[in-house]
Amino acid sequence: MILKLGYRMMASTDRKVLWKFAYNFGFKGMLSVQKFKRRLKKGIHFPPFLFISMINSCQLRCQGCWVDVSAKRQMITIDDLNRVITDAKKHGNSYFGLLGGEPFMHPNLFDVLEAHPDCYFQIFTNGQLITDEVAARLRKCGNATPLVSIEGSEIVSNERRGGKDVLNKTMQGLENCVKHKLIVGVATSVCQTNINLVSENWVRRLIELGVHYVWFHTYRVVGPNPAEDLALTPEQILQVRKFAVEMRGKLPIGIVDAYWDDKGEALCPMVTGISHHIGPSGAIEPCPIIQFATETIKDSPSIYDLMTKSEFLNDFRETSAKATQGCIVLERPDLVHDLVVKHGAKDTTQRQTALVELQVLKPRNSQHNPQEQIPEKHWLYRFAKKHWYFGFNAYT
Numbered sequence: 001m002i003l004k005l006g007y008r009m010m011a012s013t014d015r016k017v018l019w020k021f022a023y024n025f026g027f028k029g030m031l032s033v034q035k036f037k038r039r040l041k042k043g044i045h046f047p048p049f050l051f052i053s054m055i056n057s058c059q060l061r062c063q064g065c066w067v068d069v070s071a072k073r074q075m076i077t078i079d080d081l082n083r084v085i086t087d088a089k090k091h092g093n094s095y096f097g098l099l100g101g102e103p104f105m106h107p108n109l110f111d112v113l114e115a116h117p118d119c120y121f122q123i124f125t126n127g128q129l130i131t132d133e134v135a136a137r138l139r140k141c142g143n144a145t146p147l148v149s150i151e152g153s154e155i156v157s158n159e160r161r162g163g164k165d166v167l168n169k170t171m172q173g174l175e176n177c178v179k180h181k182l183i184v185g186v187a188t189s190v191c192q193t194n195i196n197l198v199s200e201n202w203v204r205r206l207i208e209l210g211v212h213y214v215w216f217h218t219y220r221v222v223g224p225n226p227a228e229d230l231a232l233t234p235e236q237i238l239q240v241r242k243f244a245v246e247m248r249g250k251l252p253i254g255i256v257d258a259y260w261d262d263k264g265e266a267l268c269p270m271v272t273g274i275s276h277h278i279g280p281s282g283a284i285e286p287c288p289i290i291q292f293a294t295e296t297i298k299d300s301p302s303i304y305d306l307m308t309k310s311e312f313l314n315d316f317r318e319t320s321a322k323a324t325q326g327c328i329v330l331e332r333p334d335l336v337h338d339l340v341v342k343h344g345a346k347d348t349t350q351r352q353t354a355l356v357e358l359q360v361l362k363p364r365n366s367q368h369n370p371q372e373q374i375p376e377k378h379w380l381y382r383f384a385k386k387h388w389y390f391g392f393n394a395y396t
Contacts, residue, residue: 001252001378017183020120021120028120033274045273048274049274050303051096052097053099053101053277056069058101059128061161061163062160063162063225064226066220066224071351076280085112089116090304093119097121097275113141123144126170126173127172127174130177139180146185149186151188154166159193160193175209187217188217189218191231203251207253213255215258218237220327221330224353245374245376260373261390262383262390264375265370270287271328275287277290279293284306292354317394324366325395330363337359
């Protein structure tokens with residue numbers, strides 16, 4: 001299946017786009033993780049992958065969203081974005097995830113892509129602003145992959161995303177990406193109303209549409225309106241994991257999951273130190289759903305210094321690792337609350353209710369399920385996760 005996926009990508013992707021992916025993301029990404037592992041041996045924690053929510057604004061109003069999309073526009077300036085990325089590059093980083101809100105609402109998105117041709121960017125988007133012209137410009141840059149969120153049927157999409165004609169508008173953006181020979185991904189926040197998308201028929205449909213990779217991530221019950229009724233049961237979370245493992249050896253499409261290692265043991269990217277998050281205010285947060293910080297990118301010219309010297313981030317990793325291999329926010333919101341209070345971390349939301357939201361959050365299961373672990377079956381996924389995406393001794 002990997003050979004078939006490779007053939008699909010070579011046949012359907014612009015040569016420059018494919019080269020940037022292979023070199024900036026693939027080769028340099030592996031080197032970045034190797035540098036990360038060498039730093040860990042010295043007790044230095046600086047993630048090889050940074051996720052940056054560059055703007056809070058979005059034209060949709062998704063259920064359970066933790067971002068203040070309706071609040072006054074808040075975004076990281078082009079100068080700060082370039083400074084953060086440039087400093088991270090000095091330490092071997094080449095991959096950056098760009099989130100929002102909706103990243104395509106940031107007026108300087110393309111300025112960032114064009115200023116860093118030696119990096120690779122994954123843009124988490126609802127796809128609705130990817131016009132033919134936007135897709136053409138992405139192709140010209142060559143160093144970005146749009147990860148388009150699809151949440152279900154037309155009815156489900158409208159309900160989940162708080163808009164009208166959501167699916168059709170998103171599919172048009174997806175079609176523009178395929179037309180311009182980009183490397184295209186589709187993401188779904190799997191919940192009770194769209195778990196039917198965890199199916200072979202749906203993934204085959206995505207292959208027919210020209211999609212190269214898919215990411216099923218489980219819905220996180222957080223934010224001001226957490227929509228607890230959408231949360232998956234432990235059995236359904238296991239279903240998502242089993243499905244990913246089985247389809248990897250069956251269908252010619254990349255299948256991403258970020259919550260399990262090669263042996264099928266649960267992990268949290270934040271706890272392992274492989275990724276942290278920068279919010280639209282510039283706040284340096286453990287992960288996107290933990291909206292508290294003791295440092296911002298304004299505090300120092302160096303993001304490396306800020307992250308490696310942060311007592312808040314270090315304590316968060318260590319406390320989380322002792323508590324669970326799953327998601328500490330879901331399983332132990334009380335510990336998150338205690339860490340925030342202990343370090344005097346600031347609420348980085350505009351609504352300023354994040355601490356209260358934590359206090360009323362009910363503990364629930366996440367991906368940690370030691371009684372039933374599903375190891376990787378496909379040799380390449382198993383090899384890649386073992387060497388470049390695993391626990392990094394965070395849980396020992």
